Structure formats: C-alpha cells, structure tokens
Amino acid sequence: MVHHTFKVNGARVDVEAPDDLQVLWVLRDLLGVHGPKYGCAVNVCKACTSHLNGEVFNPCFKAVKELKPDDEITTIEGLPATVGKDLHPMQEAWLEYDVAQCGYCQPGQIMAAVAKVKELRAKGRRTVTDADIDEIRNICRCGTYPRIRAAIKAGAARM
Numbered sequence: 094m095v096h097h098t099f100k101v102n103g104a105r106v107d108v109e110a111p112d113d114l115q116v117l118w119v120l121r122d123l124l125g126v127h128g129p130k131y132g133c134a135v136n137v138c139k140a141c142t143s144h145l146n147g148e149v150f151n152p153c154f155k156a157v158k159e160l161k162p163d164d165e166i167t168t169i170e171g172l173p174a175t176v177g178k179d180l181h182p183m184q185e186a187w188l189e190y191d192v193a194q195c196g197y198c199q200p201g202q203i204m205a206a207v208a209k210v211k212e213l214r215a216k217g218r219r220t221v222t223d224a225d226i227d228e229i230r231n232i233c234r235c236g237t238y239p240r241i242r243a244a245i246k247a248g249a250a251r252m
C-alpha cells in the first residue's frame with residue numbers, strides 16, 4: 094500500500110492504495126464516492142465520467158499514482174458547489190426535461206455535458222450545436238439521447 098493525497102470535491106483526501114489501482118475504485122471503494130459509475134473499466138462506456146482539474150476524465154482509466162497532490166477531482170456530488178448552488182444549472186435542466194430512465198449513465202452524462210459546454214465557452218462559443226453534442230460518447234443503454242440533447246441545450250443556456 095502507498096499513501097496518496099489529492100482533492101475530491103473541494104476536500105483533501107488521504108488514502109492508502111496500491112499505485113496501480115484505478116482512480117474509480119479509489120473513489121467508489123475507498124472514499125465512498127459513488128456518483129461515478131462502473132460500466133466497463135476500459136474507457137468506453139463513459140459511465141464514470143468526472144472532472145480532473147475542471148476537464149473531463151474517466152477515472153476507470155487512470156491509476157491513482159498518476160494523481161498529484163494539487164490535482165482536484167470533481168464528481169457529480171461536488172458539481173453544485175462549483176457554482177455555489179444546491180444544483181448546477183445542467184442538473185436543473187436534467188430535472189426539467191425528466192431525462193433519466195434507469196439513471197445509471199446520468200451522472201456521467203451530466204459531467205460530460207458540463208465539460209463540453211465549458212470547452213465551447215473557452216473557445217468563445219455560446220451555443221451548443223447537435224454536432225457538438227455528437228462528440229459526447231457517453232453510452233445510455235436506455236436510449237435517453239433525445240432528452241439528453243434537449244437538456245444539454247437548455248442547461249448550456251443557463252451556464
């Protein structure tokens with residue numbers, strides 16, 4: 094076991110874990126942060142999508158030894174605090190459009206959507222097009238894609 098320290102949702106964490114343990118297991122099994130879901134563990138389904146230093150990442154595909162002490166992971170649990178509210182605007186849009194079916198993929202979908210909007214804003218873009226949304230590869234086995242699409246556009250308008 095090796096000592097690792099980094100930040101999760103605004104708080105410093107200290108964990109003992111093997112260097113090669115994937116961050117998804119550190120979050121879920123050692124820290125009890127269950128928003129990032131386990132679907133494939135090979136960076137395909139995107140159910141685990143979270144943010145690392147504000148950018149999209151998939152914790153199933155990064156070993157804990159790759160994290161530095163100042164690195165900050167944000168999961169769906171910490172998303173509202175990034176805007177100082179009870180819910181992030183993207184989450185409000187998700188509720189308004191009643192997006193979720195089984196719900197399993199939805200934390201990752203929301204985190205991917207927020208990252209996509211921020212990426213576009215950094216390029217000076219205010220609107221989100223269908224082509225932009227096509228770049229999000231998160232899989233929804235329930236097929237909620239039409240509602241996801243509508244919610245992303247609505248949420249982006251409020252961000």
Ligand code: FES
Pocket residue numbers: 130131132133134135136137138139140141142151152153154
């Ligand atoms: S569980 Fe991480 S991409 Fe599938």
Ligand code: FES
Pocket residue numbers: 193194195196197198199232233234235236237
């Ligand atoms: S809502 Fe069921 S997998 Fe997306």
